Amino acid sequence: MDSGYIAQQLVNGLILGSMYALVAIGFSMIYGIVRLINFAHGDIVMIGAFATLAFIETVGLPFPLVALCVFLTCCGVGIVIERVSFRPMRGAPQVTGFIASLGISIMLQNIGILTLSAQPRNFSFPGYMQTILHLGSVSFRIIDLVIFLTAIVLMVTLVLLVKKTKLGIAMRATAENIDVARLMGININHTIMATFAIGSGLAGIAGLMWGGKFGQIDPLMGYVPGLKSFVAAVIGGVGSIPGAILGGFILGLAEVLFVGLLPPIYSSYRDAFVFGTLIVILIILPNGLLGKDLEDRA
């Protein structure tokens, strides 16, 4: 096992991790602001993937415009889901929202199967995207590079938005104390809507990436990235955006290295390993790596 092989595995892990991170960010943001574990979040990845296919094949847009349209489409889907299902049950016990999100998830999957059929579809990115580049002993496709760089740009933009802008400060204030945020004049409906929109838009972009990376999409494809990103968000500390990013990369790297470095007979234990990691981290750090102890208030 030479260093080139390990470098190649690291690159693969970073690419996978950047997709987990994008989905995990939305998970974490939504949990942070409304304390909702949104299991329908993974299915937004699926919607993003099919939207990509639609915009490329039926509308025939150029690639950057496709990405923008997918982002906006999924923002819209997130807004509609929040408006029709989560807003009416705001203030209800946490478990109500949790069950509702499972329901929405199952509904989205079944609408997908009904209207798009359960058959996997091939995902055809333009040919130049598939060109293989070599960097020393590491090789990757242009699409992999695009995935990684897009993810990084989106994450930096998001962190700046949350840190610096008025909307970002309002989102953090609402996440911390919804009633006091209202007393300060923040329209929490707008803030929560913006959170769902941004989180869902990022998940949609992850769907585009997922399709480009693995070449096949189907209506149930959101399940795995949804669950793994949930794990990534929990590892990083639910509610923390940097935590979600860190958790996504750790999970992506760990998963790829586990499969790549251990003897092949263990590779089918990949998911057992993912959840094992989760359990170990939560035993040591119950709030995740960067999570804040919410009870710890002066």
Add this chain to the structure above:
Amino acid sequence: MLTVENIDVHRGKTHVLHQIDLHVGHGEIIALIGANGAGKTTTLKTISGLLRPTKGKILYTPEAGKAPIDISTMAPEQIVGAGISQCPEGRGVFAQLSVKENLLVGAYLRSDKEIEKDIQSVYEMFPILGERSTQAAGKLSGGQQMMLALGRSLMSQPKLLILDEPSLGLAPLIIETIFAMLQKINSQGVTILIVEQNAVMALDLSHRAYVLETGRVALSGLSSDLASNPQIQKSYLGVE
């Protein structure tokens, strides 16, 4: 300025407020005193729009001589926009936001150029906040958090400032600082409605006061009269 007319408020199935009537005149300091569970905080939350009255009206006149508006059906952010700012019970600073970000949240509805200047005047009022402006608000002491909460409420440039138990859990010296500041804010033309368990301080600061008992107004009048009322002295001022 503010007339609460005959409001009834329910929280869940509990009938908390019964026909509450309050009047706050322009430029006054009004105190609302009463025991735990008398309905003081509920009254304030209803004025700010966090709770809705099931009966009655809340009329607000931003400037003397203008027509009153009924704010009892308005959203909290609209009420803030109309000039009523509440400094909530337990201070409610955003612990993970910096001191400065807390002040910016207070100015959320404003988009004018004066925000930075107003932040500086809060720092002049409480210099410790200026020194710690980039630190997380959760790291401040209780007294400093109260100063921040008060400064934050002022950032929306309120005409009516509502305070819910500003003295809660604070050292006597800090309470004096805060109350002196309230006096000063009032002298600059801001009307104040204050809820306090510390009836001595509240009656000393305010012009008039209302005494709430189990969701009803039991007594009201000039603060100086109430302070010498034997019944009040016995129940709230600890004078035998």
